[in-house]
Amino acid sequence: MISLVVHGGAWDIPDSLLAAHRAGVQGALQVGWSVLKRGGSAIDAVESAVAAMEDNETFDAGKGSFINAVGEVELDASIMDGRTLRAGAVAAVQNVRNPITLARKIMEESEHVLLVGMGATRFAKEHKVPTCSPDFLVTARELERWRDIQSAARFSTVDAFRHGRLPSDTVGAVALDRSGSIASATSTGGTPNKYPGRVGDSPLIGCGTYADNETGGVSATGWGESIIKVVLAKRVIDLMEVNGGDPDAA
Numbered sequence: 523m524i525s526l527v528v529h530g531g532a533w534d535i536p537d538s539l540l541a542a543h544r545a546g547v548q549g550a551l552q553v554g555w556s557v558l559k560r561g562g563s564a565i566d567a568v569e570s571a572v573a574a575m576e577d578n579e580t581f582d583a584g585k586g587s588f589i590n591a592v593g594e595v596e597l598d599a600s601i602m603d604g605r606t607l608r609a610g611a612v613a614a615v616q617n618v619r620n621p622i623t624l625a626r627k628i629m630e631e632s633e634h635v636l637l638v639g640m641g642a643t644r645f646a647k648e649h650k651v652p653t654c655s656p657d658f659l660v661t662a663r664e665l666e667r668w669r670d671i672q673s674a675a676r677f678s679t680v681d682a683f684r685h686g687r688l689p690s691d692t693v694g695a696v697a698l699d700r701s702g703s704i705a706s707a708t709s710t711g712g713t714p715n716k717y718p719g720r721v722g723d724s725p726l727i728g729c730g731t732y733a734d735n736e737t738g739g740v741s742a743t744g745w746g747e748s749i750i751k752v753v754l755a756k757r758v759i760d761l762m763e764v765n766g767g768d769p770d771a772a
């Protein structure tokens with residue numbers, strides 16, 4: 523059996539934005555599914571599905587991401603291979619188009635798990651992961667949202683996401699390949715108007731992402747500060763371990 527689940531936008535999506543979200547997740551499913559169907563690995567499937575959504579400006583990942591309090595995009599992403607429990611992640615990177623590809627490189631070409639900021643960019647350049655100018659990631663739609671948030675003083679705190687009922691357009695994927703391997707991946711621009719350097723759950727293994735062939739895979743979305751507190755992704759896996767593998771109950 524092969525299987526692929528993707529997410530991209532878990533909020534009260536207005537009707538006007540539904541079609542773009544549906545098309546975006548369906549496109550990502552197609553990309554990842556074609557990998558699995560021709561016998562490709564779960565890791566290849568989740569990386570390509572998430573990269574497709576990073577390339578799609580609809581979502582809060584890659585180009586089109588939310589803008590932080592000083593007007594910049596900072597990207598977080600992580601990927602995990604359930605066969606080996608190896609993982610790679612990046613946080614607060616400002617000039618990489620596909621942070622999920624960089625996270626995979628870190629998993630495969632280094633002995634580290636998480637690189638941040640300029641160190642992550644340096645690693646990207648060394649390993650020929652395409653970089654871009656920080657401006658490339660900024661879209662007119664998000665600049666407009668940012669200006670609105672900036673003009674409303676109540677949004678200037680760390681709780682802007684929770685109090686503002688703002689979009690949650692983080693993307694993710696979990697795949698099971700023909701050999702029985704599971705992989706998970708998550709990518710985000712974080713929360714709107716976040717403090718510079720703020721890191722959410724998405725690049726933290728065990729919080730936003732987890733995969734273990736013995737049990738299953740998880741990619742989370744929602745308010746990062748609360749997801750981190752309960753180590754959500756690993757907690758789901760732990761619960762599935764004792765409940766006979768029932769993800770809904772977990």
Ligand code: ASP
Pocket residue numbers: 582689690691692710711712713721722723724742743744745746747
């Ligand atoms: N979990 C993400 C974060 O806190 C936000 C989201 O899921 O939309 O960075």
